[in-house]
Amino acid sequence: MDWTVSLAILVGGLLFAMGIGLPVALAFFAVNVIGVYVFMGGSRGIDQMLSNATTAVSTYSLAPVPLFLVMGSLFFYSGLARRVLDAIDLLIGRLPGRLSYLTVTSGTVFAALSGSSLANTGMLGALMVPEMVNRGYKKHMALGPILGSGGLAVIIPPSTLAVLLGSLARIDIGALLVAGLIPGLVLAVFYAGLIYAQTKLDPEAAPFYEVEAMPLSRRLWVFTRDVMPMAIIIAAVVGSILTGIATPTESGALGVFAVGFLALAFRALDWKAIEKAVTEAARVTGMTFLLITASSTFAQLLAFSGASSGLVRWATGMEMGPTQMLLVMLLILFVLGMFMDQVSMMLITLPVFVPLAASLHFDMVWWGLIMLLMLEVSFTTPPFGLLLFVMQGVAPPGTSLTEVARAALPYMLCVFLLIALLIVFPPLATWLPENM
Amino acid sequence: EEVTLRAITFTPAQVIYAQHFQTFVDMVNERGKGVVQIQIIGGPEAIPPLRLGEAQQNGVADIFNLPAGLYLNMVPEGEAFSGSNHTPMENRANGALDYINDIFAEKANAHIIAHVDGGNGFHLFLTKKPNMTAEGTVDLSEFRVRTAPLQRAFVENLGAINVTQSPTEVYTSLERGIVDGTAYTIVGMRDFNWDKFVKYRVDPGFFQTDVLISLNLDVWNGLSDEAKAILNEVGEDYEQISYDTMAEATASEDKALRDEGIEVISLEGEARQTYLKAAYATSWDRLKSRDATHYDKLRELFFTPIE
Amino acid sequence: MSMLITAVDLISRFLFLLAILITAALVFIVTYDVGARNLGLTPPNWAVNTVEYGMLHITFLALPWLVRTRGHVCVELVLTYLPARARTAWELALHAISALICFYLAYRSGLSLADTIAKGSYEVRSFDMPMWMLFASMPAGFLLGGLQFVAFPLRGDSFFAGAAAEKGGL
Numbered sequence: 001m002d003w004t005v006s007l008a009i010l011v012g013g014l015l016f017a018m019g020i021g022l023p024v025a026l027a028f029f030a031v032n033v034i035g036v037y038v039f040m041g042g043s044r045g046i047d048q049m050l051s052n053a054t055t056a057v058s059t060y061s062l063a064p065v066p067l068f069l070v071m072g073s074l075f076f077y078s079g080l081a082r083r084v085l086d087a088i089d090l091l092i093g094r095l096p097g098r099l100s101y102l103t104v105t106s107g108t109v110f111a112a113l114s115g116s117s118l119a120n121t122g123m124l125g126a127l128m129v130p131e132m133v134n135r136g137y138k139k140h141m142a143l144g145p146i147l148g149s150g151g152l153a154v155i156i157p158p159s160t161l162a163v164l165l166g167s168l169a170r171i172d173i174g175a176l177l178v179a180g181l182i183p184g185l186v187l188a189v190f191y192a193g194l195i196y197a198q199t200k201l202d203p204e205a206a207p208f209y210e211v212e213a214m215p216l217s218r219r220l221w222v223f224t225r226d227v228m229p230m231a232i233i234i235a236a237v238v239g240s241i242l243t244g245i246a247t248p249t250e251s252g253a254l255g256v257f258a259v260g261f262l263a264l265a266f267r268a269l270d271w272k273a274i275e276k277a278v279t280e281a282a283r284v285t286g287m288t289f290l291l292i293t294a295s296s297t298f299a300q301l302l303a304f305s306g307a308s309s310g311l312v313r314w315a316t317g318m319e320m321g322p323t324q325m326l327l328v329m330l331l332i333l334f335v336l337g338m339f340m341d342q343v344s345m346m347l348i349t350l351p352v353f354v355p356l357a358a359s360l361h362f363d364m365v366w367w368g369l370i371m372l373l374m375l376e377v378s379f380t381t382p383p384f385g386l387l388l389f390v391m392q393g394v395a396p397p398g399t400s401l402t403e404v405a406r407a408a409l410p411y412m413l414c415v416f417l418l419i420a421l422l423i424v425f426p427p428l429a430t431w432l433p434e435n436m
Numbered sequence: 437e438e439v440t441l442r443a444i445t446f447t448p449a450q451v452i453y454a455q456h457f458q459t460f461v462d463m464v465n466e467r468g469k470g471v472v473q474i475q476i477i478g479g480p481e482a483i484p485p486l487r488l489g490e491a492q493q494n495g496v497a498d499i500f501n502l503p504a505g506l507y508l509n510m511v512p513e514g515e516a517f518s519g520s521n522h523t524p525m526e527n528r529a530n531g532a533l534d535y536i537n538d539i540f541a542e543k544a545n546a547h548i549i550a551h552v553d554g555g556n557g558f559h560l561f562l563t564k565k566p567n568m569t570a571e572g573t574v575d576l577s578e579f580r581v582r583t584a585p586l587q588r589a590f591v592e593n594l595g596a597i598n599v600t601q602s603p604t605e606v607y608t609s610l611e612r613g614i615v616d617g618t619a620y621t622i623v624g625m626r627d628f629n630w631d632k633f634v635k636y637r638v639d640p641g642f643f644q645t646d647v648l649i650s651l652n653l654d655v656w657n658g659l660s661d662e663a664k665a666i667l668n669e670v671g672e673d674y675e676q677i678s679y680d681t682m683a684e685a686t687a688s689e690d691k692a693l694r695d696e697g698i699e700v701i702s703l704e705g706e707a708r709q710t711y712l713k714a715a716y717a718t719s720w721d722r723l724k725s726r727d728a729t730h731y732d733k734l735r736e737l738f739f740t741p742i743e
Numbered sequence: 744m745s746m747l748i749t750a751v752d753l754i755s756r757f758l759f760l761l762a763i764l765i766t767a768a769l770v771f772i773v774t775y776d777v778g779a780r781n782l783g784l785t786p787p788n789w790a791v792n793t794v795e796y797g798m799l800h801i802t803f804l805a806l807p808w809l810v811r812t813r814g815h816v817c818v819e820l821v822l823t824y825l826p827a828r829a830r831t832a833w834e835l836a837l838h839a840i841s842a843l844i845c846f847y848l849a850y851r852s853g854l855s856l857a858d859t860i861a862k863g864s865y866e867v868r869s870f871d872m873p874m875w876m877l878f879a880s881m882p883a884g885f886l887l888g889g890l891q892f893v894a895f896p897l898r899g900d901s902f903f904a905g906a907a908a909e910k911g912g913l
């Protein structure tokens with residue numbers, strides 16, 4: 001069968017099944033069943049698919065998802081989050097949209113701790129969104145910064161995806177990791193600029209409310225009492241990674257205990273909070289993992305049927321200049337990213353992209369970073385964007401997928417802006433690794 | 437009439453094993469014009485490596501570039517390939533391959549045509565210098581070593597704390613000192629960039645990679661004699677060719693690693709024999725514990741006792 | 744009928760409770776693993792793979808209760824544009840299709856489960872894990888999930904209604 005036909009059957013089927021309103025995971029499974037019959041030869045294919053499905057989430061690299069979700073929900077349900085945010089409200093004072101800035105800042109910090117976008121988004125979402133909505137923030141002001149900084153986890157080291165890309169594409173992994181640092185910070189600044197613009201255009205989005213004026217001594221006391229102790233959590237998570245006590249994958253578990261310890265110290269820990277936190281984490285984990293299971297079998301089917309490799313070869317087979325070719329690669333990643341996860345995308349595209357990039361004499365570290373940014377974008381592109389789903393899972397009831405996707409859009413544009421900047425000014429990525 | 441076999445590899449296309457397999461495919465497609473052709477349809481993005489044994493058994497694809505170690509659950513005897521201290525060519529000549537092929541046919545519905553990329557052993561790569569024992573072998577107590585399940589028991593026997601991690605985590609773990617070393621082949625160290633943190637390598641290597649080229653048995657039985665002959669012929673030639681290419685790749689990687697300043701701790705004489713004996717024992721004991729039926733015969737065919 | 748629905752709810756709740764317990768266990772297992780390694784004790788060789796299998800089971804154990812509580816995401820594009828009468832019929836059809844998908848997957852994964860028990864096959868990671876343990880939660884999750892989709896219209900409720908009332912205008 002020609003790859004175009006395979007692609008049309010699978011992607012068309014998926015869009016149809018999602019479009020009519022089936023739950024996304026079941027839409028995937030429905031198309032998988034039909035696709036397996038067509039491409040893998042009937043009944044034995046179904047057995048293969050279900051057997052493949054048992055490997056999708058039983059991989060240790062996904063462990064940060066439940067761990068950081070427990071940590072984030074415990075932080076919220078124990079009331080620690082409220083305490084910290086109250087204090088920060090008092091400290092920062094009148095800045096409009098301060099919680100959005102705070103989200104970007106803590107998102108950047110957590111990006112430097114964890115290598116997993118899913119875990120980052122889950123944790124920050126559980127942590128910040130309910131509080132922000134309580135305080136009258138419009139949803140996009142609460143969801144957007146988290147979706148944006150969730151993606152930062154991919155380019156700010158450590159990053160599992162960067163390590164995988166580096167080893168698959170034979171790029172110096174250390175250089176690739178370091179190269180992400182400055183662009184990551186630039187991106188965080190873009191995000192802050194975006195929030196500034198959003199609050200200027202729509203002051204209602206992040207409602208301004210009067211906070212009491214306080215003398216400096218009082219502020220210092222509030223800071224010492226309510227914010228400083230949070231350093232324990234940071235120490236548990238970051239410190240354990242930096243000192244080699246735990247891997248980024250494992251650090252979430254230590255974070256849970258740090259939050260628990262702190263909540264205990266503030267007499268904020270009770271069974272109710274623990275129960276709610278774990279329940280919430282199990283709920284979001286279950287929802288996300290079912291989606292990963294369903295979509296990864298779909299991605300396997302796309303590969304097995306020759307649809308994805310056909311698309312990649314067709315698009316990259318055109319005769320074009322280096323910049324156009326780079327844009328074609330980005331476009332392919334963008335299209336594939338609408339339907340599959342990042343690891344599958346890499347496995348499918350890199351065998352073609354890497355020799356192509358080398359033949360075009362790209363700086364591989366620079367090129368790898370741009371690929372990573374595009375992979376980051378695909379986390380939030382509908383219809384299949386894992387971060388969108390995780391976010392909807394932790395957002396207040398009644399938050400629609402469209403709403404989440406719309407909140408993510410301006411942040412996605414920031415990433416495109418950064419990619420453009422990198423194309424025009426490559427030293428942004430290459431300077432640091434070359435001078436270390 | 438020409439048949440086209442659909443192939444699946446266990447590594448992504450740009451990794452050395454898949455590239456070598458591509459060479460095999462090119463050879464078959466050249467010699468098999470009009471009779472048998474192979475088309476690679478994908479790698480781990482199409483079927484997860486842990487489920488390839490099943491895909492072969494089902495006949496979801498026809499021909500596989502697949503290590504025996506990935507489906508020991510189906511054929512525990514497959515461990516004989518990695519636990520062998522013979523070359524694949526020797527095992528073909530002495531009937532070992534034919535013998536184990538009957539087991540693979542029965543248990544995995546598979547037929548092996550070649551053990552490729554052979555002779556490629558595992559070494560301990562360490563970030564700090566190990567103490568030596570009184571017997572002259574390495575003492576790894578105080579070491580945390582990342583291993584694949586295959587090498588686990590052996591590394592623990594050397595006193596190390598075993599850490600299980602996927603290859604993508606090892607870079608960060610070596611960097612931060614979460615592990616003090618890993619067991620891996622010489623080829624591949626630089627691909628993962630682990631050489632940045634590794635300072636010592638322990639010689640000799642033990643075991644060998646167990647990559648096979650095999651077919652679903654029904655597909656194999658359905659082929660014409662002419663097609664079978666071509667596959668067998670190319671398989672046999674390619675076993676030797678890939679053995680040689682792997683040896684060359686290992687030699688050049690070895691040189692590159694030494695040039696980077698990685699120090700080789702070479703065990704000699706009795707210590708070397710003790711070390712190797714212990715390594716192979718863990719592998720063969722495990723095979724025996726899972727299914728002892730063919731143990732004696734396999735050991736006789738695949739293994740020359742170390743004195 | 745309502746007793747049956749209550750039973751389905753109870754079992755779904757129980758499966759979700761197991762998912763919650765596994766989630767909590769993950770935190771302790773990972774901490775134990777990290778702790779043992781750093782204290783120079785022998786880390787449990789089962790830790791990493793147990794966490795992996797735990798995550799697999801959370802997926803399917805949480806499935807039915809997530810249906811019950813409308814926890815699975817949908818793209819509510821078409822639904823919002825349908826007139827009320829057509830929408831009701833459409834939602835009924837969606838319940839039926841969703842239930843059918845779940846029942847089919849429950850049936851097929853049930854066959855796989857039976858097959859792995861019969862063959863006694865296992866999976867090799869750090870330790871040998873019986874293969875049926877990997878499939879154990881899948882048929883139950885899909886079966887109960889399917890029943891929950893059936894139960895929604897029987898209760899006079901709709902899985903997709905949440906979207907209508909709360910999400911429609913956004």
Ligand code: NA
Pocket residue numbers: 110111112113114115116152153154155156157158159
């Ligand atoms: Na990161």
Ligand code: NA
Pocket residue numbers: 337338339340377378379380381382383384385386
């Ligand atoms: Na996407």
